[in-house]
Amino acid sequence: MKKFLLIVCALVAFVTVSAQPPMGMGGGRGGDRSARTIEMLQTRLQMTPEAAKKFAPVYQSYQRELRQVRKETKDYVDSFKGENMTIKVAKKIMMAQLNGDKEIIQVKKEYIKVFVNYLNPEQLSKVFTLDQGPRRPRGPRGGQGGQGGQGGPRPQGVPQN
Secondary structure (H helix, E strand, C coil): CHHHHHHHHHHHHHHHHHCCCCCCCCCCCCCCHHHHHHHHHHHHHCCCHHHHHHHHHHHHHHHHHHHHHHHHHHHHHHCCCCCCCCHHHHHHHHHHHHHHHHHHHHHHHHHHHHHCCCCCHHHHHHHCCCCCCCCCCCCCHHHCCCCCCCCCCCCCCCCCC
């Protein structure tokens, strides 16, 4: 009886696993990235399906370059985690982050020159904010603080608006 249950459980497990698509082939949580990108571009930039298909590889290349810069910056900053935090180390971290920001700006400047070949002015003005999503207002969590969501206390002499 135990062998029979073991065989049934193994068979059920095998069928369940083999029914899943492979991770690199559109399965898993990623799905088909190109199709999702095209759909997102059509919706957010109000593009025709043909225009979105032409623009998607360019936009994906842009996203890859941004991810690479961010990863390199993060890896460099993370390399200081084991060190004692001194002014010298803090300055190196801040300079790395600022240099990463400069590199991101440079990538965006380069891609403006490419994007103008695919986008109208309205679309061009939106394209750099696509990956940012909606912004949440900053301020105290849970509605505390008595500032109406304006953050902590303000220094004297600063208008309250």
